[in-house]
Amino acid sequence: MTKLLSLRLSIGYLVAAAAAAGCAKQPAEKLDETRSTVADLALRNGAIYTVDGARSWAETIAIDDGRIVYVGNDAGAKNYIGPQTQVVDLEGRMVLPGMQDVHIHPISGGIEANGCDLNAATNVEEYVATIKKYADEHPNETWIKGGGWAMSAFGPGALARKELIDAVVPDRPVILWSRDGHTVWANSKALEAAGITKDTPDPPDGRIDRDPKSGEPIGSLQEGAGGLVAEKAPPDTDATRDAGLRYAVKMLNRYGITGVQDASVNEEDLKAYHRLDDAGELTLRVVGSIWWEREPGLAQIEGIKNLRSEYTGGRIDAGTVKIMQDGVMENYTAVVLEPYKLPGKKDVRGIPMVEPELLKQAVTKLDAEGFQVHFHAIGDGAVRQALDAVEAARAANGNLGHRHHISHIQLIHPDDQPRFRKLGVVANFQPLWAYADDYITELTLPFISKEPASYLYPIASMERSGAVVAFGSDWSVSSANPFEEMETAITRMDAVGKPTTPWMPEERIGLPEALAAFTINAAYTNRDERNTGSLEVGKRANLAVLDRNLFEIAPTEISDTKVLVTLFEGRTVHGDLGAL
Ligand SMILES: [Zn+2]
Numbered sequence: 001m002t003k004l005l006s007l008r009l010s011i012g013y014l015v016a017a018a019a020a021a022g023c024a025k026q027p028a029e030k031l032d033e034t035r036s037t038v039a040d041l042a043l044r045n046g047a048i049y050t051v052d053g054a055r056s057w058a059e060t061i062a063i064d065d066g067r068i069v070y071v072g073n074d075a076g077a078k079n080y081i082g083p084q085t086q087v088v089d090l091e092g093r094m095v096l097p098g099m100q101d102v103h104i105h106p107i108s109g110g111i112e113a114n115g116c117d118l119n120a121a122t123n124v125e126e127y128v129a130t131i132k133k134y135a136d137e138h139p140n141e142t143w144i145k146g147g148g149w150a151m152s153a154f155g156p157g158a159l160a161r162k163e164l165i166d167a168v169v170p171d172r173p174v175i176l177w178s179r180d181g182h183t184v185w186a187n188s189k190a191l192e193a194a195g196i197t198k199d200t201p202d203p204p205d206g207r208i209d210r211d212p213k214s215g216e217p218i219g220s221l222q223e224g225a226g227g228l229v230a231e232k233a234p235p236d237t238d239a240t241r242d243a244g245l246r247y248a249v250k251m252l253n254r255y256g257i258t259g260v261q262d263a264s265v266n267e268e269d270l271k272a273y274h275r276l277d278d279a280g281e282l283t284l285r286v287v288g289s290i291w292w293e294r295e296p297g298l299a300q301i302e303g304i305k306n307l308r309s310e311y312t313g314g315r316i317d318a319g320t321v322k323i324m325q326d327g328v329m330e331n332y333t334a335v336v337l338e339p340y341k342l343p344g345k346k347d348v349r350g351i352p353m354v355e356p357e358l359l360k361q362a363v364t365k366l367d368a369e370g371f372q373v374h375f376h377a378i379g380d381g382a383v384r385q386a387l388d389a390v391e392a393a394r395a396a397n398g399n400l401g402h403r404h405h406i407s408h409i410q411l412i413h414p415d416d417q418p419r420f421r422k423l424g425v426v427a428n429f430q431p432l433w434a435y436a437d438d439y440i441t442e443l444t445l446p447f448i449s450k451e452p453a454s455y456l457y458p459i460a461s462m463e464r465s466g467a468v469v470a471f472g473s474d475w476s477v478s479s480a481n482p483f484e485e486m487e488t489a490i491t492r493m494d495a496v497g498k499p500t501t502p503w504m505p506e507e508r509i510g511l512p513e514a515l516a517a518f519t520i521n522a523a524y525t526n527r528d529e530r531n532t533g534s535l536e537v538g539k540r541a542n543l544a545v546l547d548r549n550l551f552e553i554a555p556t557e558i559s560d561t562k563v564l565v566t567l568f569e570g571r572t573v574h575g576d577l578g579a580l
Contacts, residue, residue, distance in 0.1 A: 038082030039064045040570065041541075041577075044074050046090030047549050051097050051519045051534040055512060061095065063541040066569035071535055088577050094549040096515065097535050098258030098284075098542030098568065099482050100522035102428050103374075103407045103472030105181075106252070106262055106286075107269050110244025111236060112476050116146025116176060119476065123153050124164065131176070132168035143233045144169060147177030148476060149185060151330055152438035159209050160185035162219025175229050180477050182328050184226030186219050194229040196221075203228065205294060205353065207331070222331050223351075241272040246281065248475075253283055253574040255481055256544030256563040261287040261472065261526055263374065263407065264322050270311040277314040283573040285315045287526045289322035289374040292362070294353055301365055308371070317527065320372040323362070324353050326382035329410060330443040334379035337413060340447045349381060356385045360392035363404075367393035372527065373404045374428075380411035380452060387416055390423045399424065403525050407472065410444075411452050412462070420467035426525045427462040429517070430474045431489035434459060436503040459489055460507045470525040471517040486514040487558040495559040511550060511558075541570040545580065 039062035048058040050071060062070035062080040070080045081087060113119075116134040121127050127149055135144055154160055165174050165187035173190035177183070191197075198215040202208055206224030208217050221229060236244075252260065262269065265288035276282040288311070290304050304321060311318040327333020327350060332340050335350035342348055354362065363373050367390075375386040386406050393404075405426035410433070420427050433439070434457035445453055455461070462469050471489070473480040479496075487495040489509050492502040502508060523533025531540050545565040550558055565575035 038085050039069055039080040040084075041086045041088070042070075042077055042081050043088050043090050043095065043545070043577075044077060046093055046095050046545075048095040048535060049515070049551075050536065051516060052536050058535070061535060061541075061543070063567070063570045066541055066571070068535060068537055068539050068541050071537060086577070088580060090545065090580065092549075093564070093580070094546045094551075095535070096256065096544045096546065097519045097533055098544060098566065099256050099518040100259035100261075100526055100533070101252070101257055101472045101475070101480060101482070101518075102261045102405070102426075102470045102522045102525045103263045103430060104260050104475050104480060105264060105477075106248035106260060106475075107241055107245050107265075107272060109476030109480075110247035111145075111240055112147045112177065112244075113247050114240070114243055116144050116174075117148050118146065118176065119148035119179065121149070127153065128164055128168055131165060131174065135169045135174075142172060143190075144172065144174040145176075145233060147181075148179050149176060150179050150438075151183065152442060156442045159218060159220040162187050162191065162217075165219070173229075173233065175233060177226070180328055180330070182223055182226075182331065182333070184221040184229060186221060186229050188219070190229045190232075191217055191219065194232045196228060200228075205351070223327055223333055236268075238268075238272065238275070241268065242275060245272050245276055249276070249281065249283055252480060253566045253568065254563060255483075256546075256566050256574075257284060257480070257482065258542035258566065258568045258573075259285040259523065259526055259528065259532055261289060261320065261374065263289050263376075263472070263474070264291045265289060265318070266291055267307060267311075270307065270316065270318055273316045274311065274314065277316060282315050283568045283571070285526070285528060285532070286317070287320050288316060288318045289320040290318060292321055292323045292354070297358060298362060298365060301362075301369065304371070305369060319370065319527070320374050321366050322374045322376065323359070323386075324376040325359065325386055326350050326353060326377055326379050328378055329447070330439060332447065334410070335377075335381035335385065336379040336411065336448065336452065337381045337384070338449055338452060341449065342447065350379050352382065352385060356388065359385055359389045363389035364393040364396045367400055367402055367404070368397050370400070370402070372402045375404070375406040376408055377406050378408045378410045380413040380416070380455075383409055383412050384416050387419045387423060387425065390425055391419070394423060403468075403527060405470070405525055407474075410457060411448075412455055412458055413452075414455060414461075417458065417461055417465050417467075420462065421465050426468045426470050426521070428470050428472055428525065429457065429459055429462075429489075430478065430485075431457075431459060431471055431514075431517075432473065432478045432485045432495070433457065434503070434507070435488055435492050435494055436500065437494065440503070456504065458507055460509050463509055463513055468521050468524060469513070469517050470521040471514070472522075481559070482518050483561040484559040486511070486518065487555060489514045489517070490555045490558065493556070499556070511555070515550070541567055543567050545575070
């Protein structure tokens, strides 16, 4: 039912009548008290955590035409319930605002999940078995593509090698992206197809790993070197992209997620989002971060403006630009203030992807043009470069209120921590990474000194600094399950594996902060907090009904939480209200 329309009409009538009568405009709240219209749906007898300014709880929420028309106690809901209202008894279950993931790769992640997916495998033997099984099941695929392997599975200091894949797929090219998206594992056929030999020089933005004795490429390609083989593979088709996106949307709705920021989109991705939106299948809102190319510099801004105007609409906001400022710690491409501790190598401080002075100019121009900038910065050096760029934009343009944000932020130097709040930059953490896993203990800590090790993923410090802290998963780099991510932020322990001891316990945060980072703060980061991020009258009816009350369980149980029902714009997109 479109009660909002009739409400709007009646307000319009009243205002016109009031104007005609020469009296004051009727306040809209008065209308709500006496309205005769009823809601489509009322969820009553719940533990509704609204995430409004006071973090208040409610018992009942009434929804009409995709928007929230009432939030409060059961008694007050009676004016909104009529014969046509579907009334659901929540039997005390907890309800959250639909969550938002502010750094995720839905399309590529979905394509990967639909391809040769190694995410569920945990060691090299399982990787090889999975590759073989996929190859056997897909005899007609001329190239095998996929990903989801972890560098740590190969052991400390060891790299992925082509021979492992050659043993099971000798006849066609195979390329597999690492879980973090920074390395390609290729077999001999793929290297051959790309013409990569021991004479091929490293590209400026990457590294071809080689056998130290023979100089032969071993099948592990870092950063931009991965592109040398990937660009030879048959491109993804519209159908592959749509199928990948469908997979991701379904998965995210299942987790209670109703909004995302895609951390890297190109024109083909934006088209895929619109195709699904036009078909009524895009059951979440999307901010697309348009990828900043390394080569063209400022000249690309006109093209980015065109993409924004062409593809912003429906449930898609294409007003963000993604600038990748460094690489990752594991292969020493993250830009760090203090050189990496590497035997025999001096002064390795990572690779800035955009020269810092150009970065200042780019961010200043993008800010003036109304763009939000989404930075990738992992090392403390890259974080500082990103903050310096926003500071330059502020000096030139004043505060234009854009929610620039820095993702990953593995190391934030204490001098830079207060600058997020000062410059209005959102701290965009991937909290699932904030515990002592192999990446930390084997691939990070041995290569950095004590001081930077004391400010790894400083989530609580950033909360205390007053910065807006928002969370994202970086799926398919890691799980997109927000309950696993929240548990890790709260415990600083592995949310799904064996119990460990909290790592850097002083950086643990509380449940309300973790929830805010996935709801109202994520909505703010997605420039949609007027419409989403909390359960308040007038906002979109995006919400998740949980199987347990997060405030009544041990923190280590948070990751076990299941979402029973997800509503997006008032519509059930996961689960069944009738089965509650
Ligand atoms: Zn990412």
